[in-house]
Amino acid sequence: MSNDTLIRRIALIEAILFVSKDPVEPARVMEFLGIADIGEFEALLAAWEKEYLQERPERGLLLKRSGGGLQLVTKPELHDELKRFFTIRQAAKLSLASLETLSIISYRQPATLAEISDMRGVNSTGPIKSLLQKKLIKITGRKKVPGLPALYATTQEFLVYFGLNDLSELPSLEELTELFEEKEQPSLFKSES
Amino acid sequence: METQFSGYQVQTEFFEGPLDLLLHLIRKNKMNIAEVRLSRITSEYLSYLEGKRGINPSRESEFLMTAATLIYIKSRSLLPKPEEPGEDSPEKRLIHTLIEYEKIQKISHLLQEMEYTELLLWRRLERSEDFANREYELKEVSAFQLAEIFFDIVKKKENEQFLYIASKNYSIAEKQAEILSLLESGGFLDFTVYVAKLDSVEEVVVSFFTLLEMVKRHLLVAVQEQLFGTISLYRNEAGRLEN
Numbered sequence: 358m359s360n361d362t363l364i365r366r367i368a369l370i371e372a373i374l375f376v377s378k379d380p381v382e383p384a385r386v387m388e389f390l391g392i393a394d395i396g397e398f399e400a401l402l403a404a405w406e407k408e409y410l411q412e413r414p415e416r417g418l419l420l421k422r423s424g425g426g427l428q429l430v431t432k433p434e435l436h437d438e439l440k441r442f443f444t445i446r447q448a449a450k451l452s453l454a455s456l457e458t459l460s461i462i463s464y465r466q467p468a469t470l471a472e473i474s475d476m477r478g479v480n481s482t483g484p485i486k487s488l489l490q491k492k493l494i495k496i497t498g499r500k501k502v503p504g505l506p507a508l509y510a511t512t513q514e515f516l517v518y519f520g521l522n523d524l525s526e527l528p529s530l531e532e533l534t535e536l537f538e539e540k541e542q543p544s545l546f547k548s549e550s
Numbered sequence: 551m552e553t554q555f556s557g558y559q560v561q562t563e564f565f566e567g568p569l570d571l572l573l574h575l576i577r578k579n580k581m582n583i584a585e586v587r588l589s590r591i592t593s594e595y596l597s598y599l600e601g602k603r604g605i606n607p608s609r610e611s612e613f614l615m616t617a618a619t620l621i622y623i624k625s626r627s628l629l630p631k632p633e634e635p636g637e638d639s640p641e642k643r644l645i646h647t648l649i650e651y652e653k654i655q656k657i658s659h660l661l662q663e664m665e666y667t668e669l670l671l672w673r674r675l676e677r678s679e680d681f682a683n684r685e686y687e688l689k690e691v692s693a694f695q696l697a698e699i700f701f702d703i704v705k706k707k708e709n710e711q712f713l714y715i716a717s718k719n720y721s722i723a724e725k726q727a728e729i730l731s732l733l734e735s736g737g738f739l740d741f742t743v744y745v746a747k748l749d750s751v752e753e754v755v756v757s758f759f760t761l762l763e764m765v766k767r768h769l770l771v772a773v774q775e776q777l778f779g780t781i782s783l784y785r786n787e788a789g790r791l792e793n
Contacts, residue, residue: 534656
């Protein structure tokens with residue numbers, strides 16, 4: 358492949374990702390560029406990512422893979438200044454109740470409201486509603502038990518939001534225990550004396 | 551990020567629920583969940599409840615329910631009845647729930663960390679002030695809402711003075727053809743603007759019935775972008791195939 362072709366392809370990928378709001382499926386880009394070999398495509402992406410984005414401090418963008426797709430995102434170190442420019446006071450983060458609810462759904466999907474509330478020890482209607490609104494979860498069906506409760510599962514948006522390509526990227530419960538054992542803190546609540 | 555982010559620290563005024571409080575007490579007393587004697591932390595749990603320390607007022611009933619379970623467990627432990635092996639005691643059940651809940655907390659903290667890292671990366675059409683407050687979801691409106699707007703418009707028309715030269719007869723079929731051709735050229739139709747342009751109350755009435763009929767037959771979708779906002783009419787592509 359000539360250097361011109363390489364440059365042209367990189368320019369095209371960048372343009373496609375620039376215009377796209379959602380992560381772009383790599384397969385679509387490959388087909389469009391006429392690349393059949395996934396290895397070749399990955400090498401192309403890696404070269405672009407490294408030489409034209411990461412190693413160029415004058416560039417504000419990065420290539421991100423989430424939700425199984427490719428996306429252009431801003432470099433993390435620009436966050437504070439971007440926030441200033443767009444005058445955003447505080448990024449809207451999920452509440453702890455929402456995070457707990459998502460935790461259960463992400464590991465036990467599909468799950469019903471009753472199962473989630475039971476595991477959390479509190480009624481979880483509120484977080485379910487807000488997560489549905491944010492499209493981080495969706496109803497996938499009804500459980501075949503009395504009352505036919507809705508079954509909730511995570512969405513593509515969930516993967517993108519947390520920077521995952523698929524659910525298998527979440528650590529297993531065993532790995533999770535190890536992950537947090539080293540960091541165990543004496544007290545989780547500051548107010549406690 | 552204004553607040554300093556340190557690991558998986560929980561920043562909340564309240565305990566998320568009774569399980570959260572129980573886990574906190576277990577950690578505070580440096581107990582091992584699997585071997586914890588719940589009867590020992592019952593009085594501490596109750597003192598939190600009594601002093602309403604960290605108890606979310608809207609969750610009080612749930613805290614009370616767990617308190618009842620704890621007292622029941624304690625009363626059982628005071629009775630000299632030997633525990634039958636393999637019996638699913640309320641204590642075992644609660645401990646099992648606690649162990650599961652601890653996992654949930656760990657996953658939540660992990661998700662929180664991931665969220666934090668991801669929020670540093672800005673994506674297209676996201677989190678700028680304009681987009682943050684924008685509601686993307688278009689709500690389909692009911693016939694009642696359409697009717698409300700219709701009566702509003704009729705009222706306005708009533709106050710207008712018309713000079714009738716000749717009365718014209720309107721038919722639903724004609725109107726439907728007209729609306730469809732308008733949609734063909736414009737893509738969508740602003741209900742308020744469209745009706746305001748009509749000549750007479752009679753024409754408004756016929757148009758409105760035509761619209762209702764078309765929505766009912768799924769030829770059109772009526773969409774309201776915001777509360778009290780105007781209603782836009784779109785062709786229903788799926789409905790078009792069916793009809």
